[in-house]
Amino acid sequence: MTTVIKNGTIVTADLTYKADVLIEGGQIIEIGRDLKGDEVLDASGCYVMPGGIDPHTHLEMPFMGTYSSDDFESGTRAALAGGTTMVIDFALPSPGQGLMDALKMWDNKSTRAHCDYSFHMAVTWWSEQVFNEMKEVVDRGINSFKHFMAYKGALMVNDDELFASFKRCAELGALPLVHAENGDIVAEMSAKLLAEGNVGPEAHAYSRPPAVEGEATNRAIMIADMAGVPLYVVHTSCEEAHEAIRRARMQGKRVYGEPLIQHLTLDESEYFNADWDHAARRVMSPPFRNKQHQDSLWAGLASGSLSVVATDHCAFTTKQKRFGVGDFTKIPNGTGGLEDRMPMLWSTGVNTGRITMNEFVAVTSTNIAKIMNMYPKKGAVLVGADADLVVWDPAKSKTISASSQQSAIDYNVFEGKEVTGLPRYTLSRGVVTVEDGTFKGREGHGEFVARQPGTPVGRALSTWKELTAPRPVSRSGIPASGV
Numbered sequence: 001m002t003t004v005i006k007n008g009t010i011v012t013a014d015l016t017y018k019a020d021v022l023i024e025g026g027q028i029i030e031i032g033r034d035l036k037g038d039e040v041l042d043a044s045g046c047y048v049m050p051g052g053i054d055p056h057t058h059l060e061m062p063f064m065g066t067y068s069s070d071d072f073e074s075g076t077r078a079a080l081a082g083g084t085t086m087v088i089d090f091a092l093p094s095p096g097q098g099l100m101d102a103l104k105m106w107d108n109k110s111t112r113a114h115c116d117y118s119f120h121m122a123v124t125w126w127s128e129q130v131f132n133e134m135k136e137v138v139d140r141g142i143n144s145f146k147h148f149m150a151y152k153g154a155l156m157v158n159d160d161e162l163f164a165s166f167k168r169c170a171e172l173g174a175l176p177l178v179h180a181e182n183g184d185i186v187a188e189m190s191a192k193l194l195a196e197g198n199v200g201p202e203a204h205a206y207s208r209p210p211a212v213e214g215e216a217t218n219r220a221i222m223i224a225d226m227a228g229v230p231l232y233v234v235h236t237s238c239e240e241a242h243e244a245i246r247r248a249r250m251q252g253k254r255v256y257g258e259p260l261i262q263h264l265t266l267d268e269s270e271y272f273n274a275d276w277d278h279a280a281r282r283v284m285s286p287p288f289r290n291k292q293h294q295d296s297l298w299a300g301l302a303s304g305s306l307s308v309v310a311t312d313h314c315a316f317t318t319k320q321k322r323f324g325v326g327d328f329t330k331i332p333n334g335t336g337g338l339e340d341r342m343p344m345l346w347s348t349g350v351n352t353g354r355i356t357m358n359e360f361v362a363v364t365s366t367n368i369a370k371i372m373n374m375y376p377k378k379g380a381v382l383v384g385a386d387a388d389l390v391v392w393d394p395a396k397s398k399t400i401s402a403s404s405q406q407s408a409i410d411y412n413v414f415e416g417k418e419v420t421g422l423p424r425y426t427l428s429r430g431v432v433t434v435e436d437g438t439f440k441g442r443e444g445h446g447e448f449v450a451r452q453p454g455t456p457v458g459r460a461l462s463t464w465k466e467l468t469a470p471r472p473v474s475r476s477g478i479p480a481s482g483v
Protein backbone atom coordinates (compact mmCIF):
# COMPACT_ATOMS: atom_id res chain seq x y z
CA MET A 1 0.00 0.00 0.00
CA THR A 2 1.45 3.36 -1.05
CA THR A 3 0.36 6.89 -0.18
CA VAL A 4 1.09 9.91 -2.32
CA ILE A 5 0.95 13.54 -1.23
CA LYS A 6 0.12 15.48 -4.38
CA ASN A 7 0.18 19.11 -5.58
CA GLY A 8 2.01 20.52 -2.58
CA THR A 9 5.11 22.65 -2.15
CA ILE A 10 7.87 20.95 -0.18
CA VAL A 11 9.49 23.19 2.42
CA THR A 12 12.65 21.97 4.10
CA ALA A 13 15.26 23.74 6.21
CA ASP A 14 17.00 24.91 3.03
CA LEU A 15 14.72 24.42 0.00
CA THR A 16 11.23 25.30 -1.24
CA TYR A 17 10.00 23.48 -4.37
CA LYS A 18 6.95 21.86 -5.93
CA ALA A 19 6.90 18.05 -5.87
CA ASP A 20 4.82 15.05 -4.85
CA VAL A 21 5.92 12.68 -2.08
CA LEU A 22 5.44 8.91 -2.33
CA ILE A 23 5.35 6.84 0.85
CA GLU A 24 5.53 3.11 1.49
CA GLY A 25 6.25 1.09 4.63
CA GLY A 26 6.38 4.24 6.75
CA GLN A 27 9.16 5.84 4.71
CA ILE A 28 9.50 8.28 1.84
CA ILE A 29 10.36 6.23 -1.25
CA GLU A 30 10.20 8.87 -3.99
CA ILE A 31 9.99 12.64 -4.44
CA GLY A 32 9.10 14.01 -7.86
CA ARG A 33 6.45 15.21 -10.29
CA ASP A 34 3.25 13.35 -11.19
CA LEU A 35 3.69 10.46 -8.76
CA LYS A 36 0.92 7.91 -8.26
CA GLY A 37 -0.12 5.96 -5.16
CA ASP A 38 -2.95 3.84 -3.75
CA GLU A 39 -4.05 6.56 -1.33
CA VAL A 40 -3.93 10.19 -2.50
CA LEU A 41 -3.65 13.14 -0.11
CA ASP A 42 -4.28 16.48 -1.75
CA ALA A 43 -1.84 19.18 -0.70
CA SER A 44 -3.05 21.92 -3.09
CA GLY A 45 -2.27 25.31 -1.57
CA CYS A 46 -0.25 23.62 1.19
CA TYR A 47 3.35 23.20 2.27
CA VAL A 48 4.70 19.70 2.86
CA MET A 49 7.19 19.88 5.73
CA PRO A 50 8.98 17.55 8.13
CA GLY A 51 6.71 17.00 11.10
CA GLY A 52 7.63 19.01 14.17
CA ILE A 53 9.90 17.48 16.80
CA ASP A 54 9.48 18.73 20.34
CA PRO A 55 12.78 18.12 22.14
CA HIS A 56 11.46 19.02 25.58
CA THR A 57 8.35 17.47 27.16
CA HIS A 58 7.41 16.17 30.61
CA LEU A 59 4.56 13.69 30.20
CA GLU A 60 3.17 12.12 33.37
CA MET A 61 6.16 13.44 35.29
CA PRO A 62 6.30 13.20 39.08
CA PHE A 63 7.05 16.77 40.18
CA MET A 64 6.40 18.99 43.18
CA GLY A 65 4.22 16.44 44.94
CA THR A 66 2.04 15.56 41.94
CA TYR A 67 2.19 14.29 38.34
CA SER A 68 1.94 16.41 35.20
CA SER A 69 -1.53 15.75 33.82
CA ASP A 70 -0.81 15.03 30.17
CA ASP A 71 0.51 11.52 29.76
CA PHE A 72 1.94 9.87 26.65
CA GLU A 73 -1.59 9.29 25.33
CA SER A 74 -3.05 12.80 25.60
CA GLY A 75 0.33 14.50 25.16
CA THR A 76 1.20 12.84 21.87
CA ARG A 77 -2.40 13.25 20.66
CA ALA A 78 -2.00 16.99 21.29
CA ALA A 79 1.37 16.94 19.53
CA LEU A 80 -0.01 15.38 16.34
CA ALA A 81 -3.04 17.69 16.30
CA GLY A 82 -0.62 20.61 16.08
CA GLY A 83 1.72 19.08 13.48
CA THR A 84 4.36 17.67 15.85
CA THR A 85 5.23 14.06 15.01
CA MET A 86 7.84 13.27 17.63
CA VAL A 87 8.60 14.21 21.23
CA ILE A 88 11.68 13.75 23.40
CA ASP A 89 10.65 13.31 27.01
CA PHE A 90 12.78 13.29 30.16
CA ALA A 91 13.26 10.07 32.15
CA LEU A 92 13.66 11.44 35.64
CA PRO A 93 15.19 9.26 38.39
CA SER A 94 14.33 10.46 41.85
CA PRO A 95 17.49 11.24 43.81
CA GLY A 96 18.99 7.86 44.83
CA GLN A 97 17.12 5.94 42.11
CA GLY A 98 19.13 4.12 39.43
CA LEU A 99 19.00 5.39 35.86
CA MET A 100 17.99 2.05 34.36
CA ASP A 101 15.27 1.70 36.96
CA ALA A 102 13.85 5.10 35.98
CA LEU A 103 14.10 4.16 32.33
CA LYS A 104 11.89 1.12 32.94
CA MET A 105 9.21 3.43 34.34
CA TRP A 106 9.37 5.65 31.26
CA ASP A 107 9.31 2.61 28.97
CA ASN A 108 6.03 1.60 30.63
CA LYS A 109 4.43 5.03 30.39
CA SER A 110 5.36 5.51 26.75
CA THR A 111 3.60 2.37 25.44
CA ARG A 112 0.51 4.57 24.97
CA ALA A 113 2.17 7.07 22.62
CA HIS A 114 0.44 7.98 19.36
CA CYS A 115 3.65 9.26 17.76
CA ASP A 116 7.33 8.36 17.90
CA TYR A 117 9.32 9.43 20.92
CA SER A 118 12.74 9.30 22.48
CA PHE A 119 14.12 10.08 25.93
CA HIS A 120 16.72 12.26 27.56
CA MET A 121 17.99 10.86 30.88
CA ALA A 122 18.15 13.23 33.86
CA VAL A 123 21.13 13.18 36.23
CA THR A 124 19.53 14.22 39.51
CA TRP A 125 22.26 12.89 41.83
CA TRP A 126 25.81 11.63 41.46
CA SER A 127 27.56 8.39 42.43
CA GLU A 128 29.63 5.57 40.96
CA GLN A 129 26.35 3.84 40.12
CA VAL A 130 25.18 6.83 38.06
CA PHE A 131 28.60 7.05 36.36
CA ASN A 132 28.41 3.36 35.37
CA GLU A 133 24.75 3.38 34.35
CA MET A 134 25.27 6.33 32.02
CA LYS A 135 27.03 3.88 29.65
CA GLU A 136 24.07 1.45 29.81
CA VAL A 137 21.70 4.32 29.06
CA VAL A 138 23.75 5.31 26.01
CA ASP A 139 23.79 1.67 24.87
CA ARG A 140 19.97 1.77 25.05
CA GLY A 141 19.92 4.61 22.47
CA ILE A 142 19.73 7.65 24.74
CA ASN A 143 22.51 10.08 23.99
CA SER A 144 21.53 13.15 26.04
CA PHE A 145 21.62 13.82 29.81
CA LYS A 146 19.72 16.60 31.56
CA HIS A 147 20.99 18.48 34.62
CA PHE A 148 18.97 20.81 36.82
CA MET A 149 20.92 23.75 38.26
CA ALA A 150 17.68 24.78 40.01
CA TYR A 151 15.11 23.07 42.29
CA LYS A 152 17.41 23.04 45.33
CA GLY A 153 16.76 20.14 47.69
CA ALA A 154 15.02 18.18 44.95
CA LEU A 155 16.53 17.75 41.47
CA MET A 156 19.41 20.24 41.63
CA VAL A 157 23.01 19.12 41.12
CA ASN A 158 26.06 21.14 42.19
CA ASP A 159 29.02 22.28 40.11
CA ASP A 160 31.28 19.33 41.03
CA GLU A 161 28.51 16.93 40.01
CA LEU A 162 27.91 18.87 36.80
CA PHE A 163 31.60 18.73 35.94
CA ALA A 164 31.81 14.99 36.67
CA SER A 165 28.71 14.25 34.60
CA PHE A 166 29.75 16.52 31.72
CA LYS A 167 33.15 14.74 31.57
CA ARG A 168 31.34 11.40 31.49
CA CYS A 169 29.15 12.70 28.64
CA ALA A 170 32.32 13.69 26.76
CA GLU A 171 33.74 10.16 27.17
CA LEU A 172 30.50 8.56 26.01
CA GLY A 173 29.86 10.91 23.07
CA ALA A 174 26.66 12.13 24.75
CA LEU A 175 25.20 15.62 24.95
CA PRO A 176 24.61 17.31 28.33
CA LEU A 177 21.51 19.50 28.72
CA VAL A 178 21.04 22.07 31.49
CA HIS A 179 18.16 23.81 33.16
CA ALA A 180 20.21 26.92 33.89
CA GLU A 181 19.03 28.90 36.92
CA ASN A 182 21.08 29.49 40.06
CA GLY A 183 19.12 27.30 42.50
CA ASP A 184 20.88 28.62 45.62
CA ILE A 185 19.92 32.19 44.86
CA VAL A 186 16.36 31.28 43.83
CA ALA A 187 15.91 29.45 47.17
CA GLU A 188 17.16 32.42 49.16
CA MET A 189 15.14 35.00 47.22
CA SER A 190 12.00 32.85 47.51
CA ALA A 191 12.37 32.58 51.29
CA LYS A 192 12.84 36.35 51.59
CA LEU A 193 9.82 37.10 49.39
CA LEU A 194 7.61 34.75 51.42
CA ALA A 195 8.82 36.26 54.69
CA GLU A 196 7.91 39.73 53.37
CA GLY A 197 4.38 38.61 52.48
CA ASN A 198 4.96 38.17 48.76
CA VAL A 199 3.03 34.91 48.50
CA GLY A 200 1.18 35.23 45.17
CA PRO A 201 2.14 33.79 41.77
CA GLU A 202 3.79 37.09 40.72
CA ALA A 203 6.45 36.40 43.37
CA HIS A 204 7.49 33.33 41.37
CA ALA A 205 8.74 35.74 38.69
CA TYR A 206 10.36 38.05 41.27
CA SER A 207 12.30 35.07 42.68
CA ARG A 208 13.88 34.19 39.33
CA PRO A 209 15.13 37.38 37.63
CA PRO A 210 17.11 37.17 34.37
CA ALA A 211 20.43 37.47 36.23
CA VAL A 212 19.75 34.12 37.93
CA GLU A 213 19.44 32.50 34.51
CA GLY A 214 22.27 34.45 32.86
CA GLU A 215 24.72 33.51 35.62
CA ALA A 216 23.86 29.80 35.51
CA THR A 217 23.91 29.68 31.71
CA ASN A 218 27.37 31.21 31.61
CA ARG A 219 28.59 28.88 34.38
CA ALA A 220 27.28 25.80 32.59
CA ILE A 221 28.91 26.91 29.34
CA MET A 222 32.29 27.35 31.04
CA ILE A 223 32.02 23.99 32.84
CA ALA A 224 31.12 22.27 29.56
CA ASP A 225 34.08 23.93 27.88
CA MET A 226 36.42 22.65 30.60
CA ALA A 227 34.87 19.18 30.30
CA GLY A 228 35.33 19.31 26.51
CA VAL A 229 31.72 18.64 25.57
CA PRO A 230 29.00 20.49 23.61
CA LEU A 231 26.13 21.92 25.68
CA TYR A 232 22.38 22.32 25.12
CA VAL A 233 20.65 24.95 27.28
CA VAL A 234 16.93 24.25 27.68
CA HIS A 235 14.25 26.96 27.93
CA THR A 236 16.47 29.99 27.25
CA SER A 237 14.17 32.83 28.22
CA CYS A 238 16.14 36.08 28.48
CA GLU A 239 18.80 38.28 26.95
CA GLU A 240 21.29 37.52 29.75
CA ALA A 241 21.21 33.78 28.97
CA HIS A 242 21.07 34.37 25.22
CA GLU A 243 24.01 36.76 25.48
CA ALA A 244 26.11 34.05 27.19
CA ILE A 245 25.16 31.54 24.48
CA ARG A 246 25.78 34.04 21.65
CA ARG A 247 29.19 34.98 23.02
CA ALA A 248 30.16 31.33 23.49
CA ARG A 249 29.14 30.44 19.94
CA MET A 250 31.12 33.39 18.55
CA GLN A 251 34.15 32.01 20.42
CA GLY A 252 33.68 28.66 18.70
CA LYS A 253 32.14 26.88 21.67
CA ARG A 254 29.49 24.31 20.73
CA VAL A 255 26.45 25.57 22.60
CA TYR A 256 22.77 25.32 21.62
CA GLY A 257 19.97 27.50 23.02
CA GLU A 258 16.33 26.43 23.13
CA PRO A 259 13.69 29.15 23.54
CA LEU A 260 10.13 28.02 24.21
CA ILE A 261 7.07 29.14 22.28
CA GLN A 262 5.67 30.41 25.59
CA HIS A 263 8.61 32.76 26.21
CA LEU A 264 8.50 33.99 22.61
CA THR A 265 4.82 34.93 22.72
CA LEU A 266 3.67 35.48 26.32
CA ASP A 267 5.10 38.06 28.70
CA GLU A 268 5.42 38.80 32.41
CA SER A 269 2.22 40.87 32.52
CA GLU A 270 0.39 37.53 32.79
CA TYR A 271 1.59 37.27 36.40
CA PHE A 272 -0.01 40.60 37.35
CA ASN A 273 -3.49 39.44 36.35
CA ALA A 274 -5.97 40.01 39.19
CA ASP A 275 -7.23 36.44 38.81
CA TRP A 276 -5.01 34.13 40.94
CA ASP A 277 -5.79 31.12 38.75
CA HIS A 278 -4.86 33.00 35.57
CA ALA A 279 -1.45 33.93 36.99
CA ALA A 280 -0.73 30.56 38.63
CA ARG A 281 -1.55 28.64 35.46
CA ARG A 282 1.35 30.48 33.84
CA VAL A 283 3.88 29.76 36.58
CA MET A 284 6.85 28.03 35.06
CA SER A 285 10.61 28.18 35.36
CA PRO A 286 12.12 30.34 34.02
CA PRO A 287 9.12 32.70 34.18
CA PHE A 288 7.76 34.76 31.29
CA ARG A 289 9.86 37.91 30.65
CA ASN A 290 9.30 41.37 29.18
CA LYS A 291 9.15 42.43 25.51
CA GLN A 292 12.88 43.26 25.31
CA HIS A 293 13.75 39.69 26.26
CA GLN A 294 11.26 38.39 23.72
CA ASP A 295 12.88 40.54 21.01
CA SER A 296 16.25 39.07 21.96
CA LEU A 297 14.92 35.51 21.55
CA TRP A 298 13.38 36.28 18.17
CA ALA A 299 16.63 37.89 17.02
CA GLY A 300 18.46 34.75 18.15
CA LEU A 301 16.24 32.56 15.99
CA ALA A 302 16.70 34.82 12.97
CA SER A 303 20.47 35.09 13.37
CA GLY A 304 21.10 31.46 14.32
CA SER A 305 22.48 32.10 17.81
CA LEU A 306 19.46 30.18 19.16
CA SER A 307 18.86 26.84 17.53
CA VAL A 308 15.44 25.36 18.26
CA VAL A 309 11.93 26.11 19.60
CA ALA A 310 10.40 23.72 22.15
CA THR A 311 7.48 23.70 24.61
CA ASP A 312 8.73 22.16 27.89
CA HIS A 313 5.17 20.79 27.92
CA CYS A 314 4.47 20.06 31.60
CA ALA A 315 0.76 20.59 32.12
CA PHE A 316 -0.97 20.90 35.49
CA THR A 317 -4.68 21.40 36.07
CA THR A 318 -6.08 24.41 37.94
CA LYS A 319 -6.71 22.12 40.90
CA GLN A 320 -3.04 21.14 40.94
CA LYS A 321 -1.92 24.76 40.58
CA ARG A 322 -4.00 25.59 43.67
CA PHE A 323 -1.60 23.57 45.83
CA GLY A 324 0.25 26.89 45.93
CA VAL A 325 -2.49 29.17 47.28
CA GLY A 326 -0.80 31.19 50.03
CA ASP A 327 2.72 30.05 49.03
CA PHE A 328 3.91 30.56 45.45
CA THR A 329 6.78 28.06 45.91
CA LYS A 330 4.21 25.25 46.06
CA ILE A 331 2.58 26.05 42.70
CA PRO A 332 3.62 23.17 40.39
CA ASN A 333 5.94 24.70 37.80
CA GLY A 334 5.00 24.12 34.19
CA THR A 335 2.81 25.05 31.24
CA GLY A 336 1.44 23.29 28.16
CA GLY A 337 2.03 24.05 24.50
CA LEU A 338 2.41 20.82 22.50
CA GLU A 339 -0.64 21.40 20.31
CA ASP A 340 0.10 25.09 19.83
CA ARG A 341 3.87 25.36 19.24
CA MET A 342 3.74 25.01 15.44
CA PRO A 343 0.65 27.17 14.75
CA MET A 344 1.79 29.84 17.24
CA LEU A 345 5.32 29.99 15.83
CA TRP A 346 4.03 30.08 12.25
CA SER A 347 1.53 32.84 13.08
CA THR A 348 3.84 35.02 15.15
CA GLY A 349 7.04 34.16 13.28
CA VAL A 350 6.46 33.34 9.61
CA ASN A 351 3.29 35.40 9.08
CA THR A 352 4.97 38.48 10.57
CA GLY A 353 8.28 38.07 8.70
CA ARG A 354 10.36 37.48 11.82
CA ILE A 355 11.53 34.12 10.43
CA THR A 356 11.28 32.43 7.03
CA MET A 357 9.40 29.21 6.32
CA ASN A 358 12.74 27.40 5.98
CA GLU A 359 13.90 28.78 9.32
CA PHE A 360 10.59 27.58 10.79
CA VAL A 361 11.36 24.03 9.61
CA ALA A 362 14.91 24.28 10.91
CA VAL A 363 13.98 25.39 14.45
CA THR A 364 10.93 23.14 14.86
CA SER A 365 12.37 19.98 13.32
CA THR A 366 15.60 19.70 11.33
CA ASN A 367 18.02 21.38 13.76
CA ILE A 368 16.57 19.27 16.57
CA ALA A 369 17.03 16.04 14.57
CA LYS A 370 20.64 16.99 13.86
CA ILE A 371 21.53 18.07 17.41
CA MET A 372 19.88 14.96 18.87
CA ASN A 373 21.52 12.69 16.27
CA MET A 374 18.56 11.24 14.42
CA TYR A 375 18.86 13.11 11.11
CA PRO A 376 17.85 12.27 8.38
CA LYS A 377 15.64 9.48 9.76
CA LYS A 378 13.69 12.34 11.39
CA GLY A 379 13.50 16.03 10.46
CA ALA A 380 13.88 15.54 6.70
CA VAL A 381 11.88 15.29 3.50
CA LEU A 382 14.28 12.92 1.75
CA VAL A 383 14.05 9.45 0.20
CA GLY A 384 14.67 6.95 3.00
CA ALA A 385 13.51 9.27 5.78
CA ASP A 386 10.59 8.33 8.02
CA ALA A 387 7.36 9.74 6.59
CA ASP A 388 6.73 11.96 9.61
CA LEU A 389 5.22 14.82 7.67
CA VAL A 390 2.84 17.69 8.05
CA VAL A 391 0.76 19.03 5.17
CA TRP A 392 0.50 22.60 6.32
CA ASP A 393 -2.34 24.84 5.21
CA PRO A 394 -1.14 28.45 5.54
CA ALA A 395 -4.69 29.78 5.05
CA LYS A 396 -6.40 27.72 7.74
CA SER A 397 -7.25 29.67 10.92
CA LYS A 398 -8.60 29.00 14.37
CA THR A 399 -8.89 30.60 17.77
CA ILE A 400 -7.03 28.61 20.41
CA SER A 401 -9.37 27.39 23.13
CA ALA A 402 -9.18 24.88 25.95
CA SER A 403 -12.69 23.77 24.97
CA SER A 404 -11.40 22.20 21.74
CA GLN A 405 -7.88 21.13 22.72
CA GLN A 406 -6.51 17.59 23.04
CA SER A 407 -4.61 18.25 26.27
CA ALA A 408 -6.15 16.86 29.47
CA ILE A 409 -5.98 20.14 31.38
CA ASP A 410 -8.83 22.60 31.87
CA TYR A 411 -7.25 25.76 30.39
CA ASN A 412 -4.78 26.88 27.74
CA VAL A 413 -2.15 29.58 28.27
CA PHE A 414 -2.74 30.70 24.64
CA GLU A 415 -6.53 30.94 25.11
CA GLY A 416 -8.09 33.37 22.61
CA LYS A 417 -5.03 33.67 20.33
CA GLU A 418 -5.90 33.64 16.63
CA VAL A 419 -3.60 31.41 14.60
CA THR A 420 -3.34 31.16 10.82
CA GLY A 421 -1.39 28.17 9.57
CA LEU A 422 -2.53 24.70 10.68
CA PRO A 423 -2.12 21.08 9.62
CA ARG A 424 -4.39 19.73 6.89
CA TYR A 425 -2.81 16.30 7.46
CA THR A 426 -0.31 15.07 10.01
CA LEU A 427 1.39 11.78 9.11
CA SER A 428 3.29 9.59 11.55
CA ARG A 429 5.48 7.10 9.64
CA GLY A 430 3.10 7.39 6.69
CA VAL A 431 -0.11 6.95 8.67
CA VAL A 432 -2.60 9.83 8.58
CA THR A 433 -3.20 10.73 12.23
CA VAL A 434 -4.91 14.09 11.77
CA GLU A 435 -7.14 15.21 8.90
CA ASP A 436 -8.59 18.73 8.90
CA GLY A 437 -8.75 18.96 12.68
CA THR A 438 -10.08 15.43 13.20
CA PHE A 439 -7.86 13.11 15.17
CA LYS A 440 -7.43 9.66 13.56
CA GLY A 441 -4.38 8.34 15.36
CA ARG A 442 -4.01 5.07 17.24
CA GLU A 443 -2.83 4.72 20.82
CA GLY A 444 0.36 2.66 20.89
CA HIS A 445 1.37 3.48 17.30
CA GLY A 446 4.39 5.46 18.57
CA GLU A 447 7.80 3.78 18.62
CA PHE A 448 10.95 4.51 20.60
CA VAL A 449 13.63 6.18 18.50
CA ALA A 450 17.14 5.12 19.50
CA ARG A 451 19.77 7.84 19.11
CA GLN A 452 23.41 6.89 18.79
CA PRO A 453 26.18 8.76 20.61
CA GLY A 454 28.79 10.79 18.75
CA THR A 455 27.36 13.62 16.69
CA PRO A 456 29.66 15.14 14.04
CA VAL A 457 29.89 18.28 16.19
CA GLY A 458 30.73 16.29 19.34
CA ARG A 459 33.43 14.34 17.49
CA ALA A 460 34.95 17.51 16.04
CA LEU A 461 35.07 19.11 19.48
CA SER A 462 36.72 16.00 21.00
CA THR A 463 39.35 16.05 18.25
CA TRP A 464 40.06 19.73 18.89
CA LYS A 465 40.19 19.31 22.68
CA GLU A 466 42.59 16.36 22.33
CA LEU A 467 44.82 18.34 19.95
CA THR A 468 44.96 21.32 22.29
CA ALA A 469 45.12 19.38 25.60
CA PRO A 470 47.90 20.37 28.06
CA ARG A 471 51.08 18.42 27.41
CA PRO A 472 54.35 18.32 29.32
CA VAL A 473 57.18 20.30 27.74
CA SER A 474 60.11 18.00 27.03
CA ARG A 475 63.35 19.63 28.23
CA SER A 476 66.88 18.30 27.88
CA GLY A 477 69.08 18.07 30.94
CA ILE A 478 66.50 18.16 33.75
CA PRO A 479 64.62 14.88 34.44
CA ALA A 480 60.81 15.37 34.39
CA SER A 481 60.41 13.54 37.71
CA GLY A 482 62.87 15.88 39.48
CA VAL A 483 65.02 12.92 40.62
Ligand SMILES: NC(=O)NCCC(=O)O
Pocket residue numbers: 058179235283284285286312314333334335
Ligand atom coordinates in the same frame (compact mmCIF):
# COMPACT_ATOMS: atom_id res chain seq x y z
N1 LIG B 1 9.82 24.43 33.36
C1 LIG B 1 8.96 24.15 34.32
O1 LIG B 1 8.53 25.07 35.00
N2 LIG B 1 8.53 22.90 34.57
C2 LIG B 1 9.00 21.71 34.00
C3 LIG B 1 10.28 21.23 34.63
C4 LIG B 1 11.44 22.00 34.09
O2 LIG B 1 11.77 21.87 32.90
O3 LIG B 1 12.06 22.74 34.80
Ligand SMILES: [Zn+2]
Pocket residue numbers: 179234235285
Ligand atom coordinates in the same frame (compact mmCIF):
# COMPACT_ATOMS: atom_id res chain seq x y z
ZN1 LIG C 1 13.61 23.11 33.39
Ligand SMILES: [Zn+2]
Pocket residue numbers: 056057058234312314
Ligand atom coordinates in the same frame (compact mmCIF):
# COMPACT_ATOMS: atom_id res chain seq x y z
ZN1 LIG D 1 11.50 20.96 31.31
